[in-house]
Amino acid sequence: MSDDRWEPPAILLAVDLVILTLRDSRLHVLLVERGIEPYKGAQALPGGFLQHSQESLLVAAHRELAEETDLSVGTLRLEQLGVYDDPGRDPRGRVVSVAFLAIAPRLPEPTAGTDAADATWQPTDRVLSGELDLAFDHRCIVTDGVERARAKLEHSALATAFCGPTFTITDLQDVYEAVWGMPLDPRNFYRKIKKTDGFILPAGSARKAATGRPARLFRAGPREVLYPPMIRPAENSPNGKEPAQ
Structure with missing residues (x-):
């Protein structure tokens, strides 16, 4: 048996948010313009890293949404959408993200904050078609969120x-x-x-x-x-x- 001490792998935990609403009879998703590297200037979902070991995923999701978009989160019901853990999904290292989804009517215009340079509603069809390129694997996450929304309307x-x-x-x-x-x-x-x-x-x-x-x-x-x-x-x-x- 080796005397070497086991060290836990360096893995960061993050949250991403898919917020959907209808605007002008089209389904829209909330996106931010990244103000920092990596992918500075690119469109991305709101989100970020957990701040400390005592912060829950849901609390982190609400915090990031408020910080990056200044969107009132009190009336939004967030549900877990999925876990995204591809080893190469983030150039900063091994990052596992838990995505959350909210679908709500009549959401207001967002205001960018913290490390987001801008925050806007964008038609989901522009994302799904690849016309609007997103940072990281966020196009995949949006695709899953839209599919979840479509299934919700079925049931x-x-x-x-x-x-x-x-x-x-x-x-x-x-x-x-x-x-x-x-x-x-x-x-x-x-x-x-x-x-x-x-x-x-x-x-x-x-x-x-x-x-x-x-x-x-x-x-x-x-x-x-x-x-x-x-x-x-x-x-x-x-x-x-x-x-x-």
């Missing part, structure tokens, strides 16, 4: 939170199309809505339309978990649309 009533107190079926469909990133057949969408008891309820009034009949108004129902779920159409459907049923 929960989250979409109604992005509508007003009352809304039309078209308003709700716009939310699904923005998050799922595909057009939907209105007739199929309405059929699916009708099959899910307690998802939405009639609001007892109608919205005047410029042409045609006034649109019926609805409000969020009591059901939080959707059954049957609102399953996404296959992405390889003709013309990107779900087939008529």
Whole structure:
């Protein structure tokens, strides 16, 4: 048996945040411009290292979000998205990051702080397509966050939170199309809505339309978990649309 003392490996623990919202009928992600190396000047997710051994991951996530974007975190519900541990993901050394996700409506404009030179909302499709390049492995993390958000719309009533107190079926469909990133057949969408008891309820009034009949108004129902779920159409459907049923 060797007399050499075992030394723990030098591994740093960090947090990254994927904050998603809808702006102008498009899904957006919160990004910061890095003010320090590595990747100075590049776009990245808000995040950073744990400050000390007594700081929890969730506390660190809230702290970094407030410090880098000045975004009020009191109303944001963060959930763990995943662990990212590729040995070469950070040029500074062995860094393991725990990513957190939040999806919320009507989030305000961020303000950069600490080591961030800027903070902005950017359309997720620019990130997913590679048009907007991100530092580290943050494109992969955003991709996972968007997929989690899309799945949430399948199985929960989250979409109604992005509508007003009352809304039309078209308003709700716009939310699904923005998050799922595909057009939907209105007739199929309405059929699916009708099959899910307690998802939405009639609001007892109608919205005047410029042409045609006034649109019926609805409000969020009591059901939080959707059954049957609102399953996404296959992405390889003709013309990107779900087939008529």
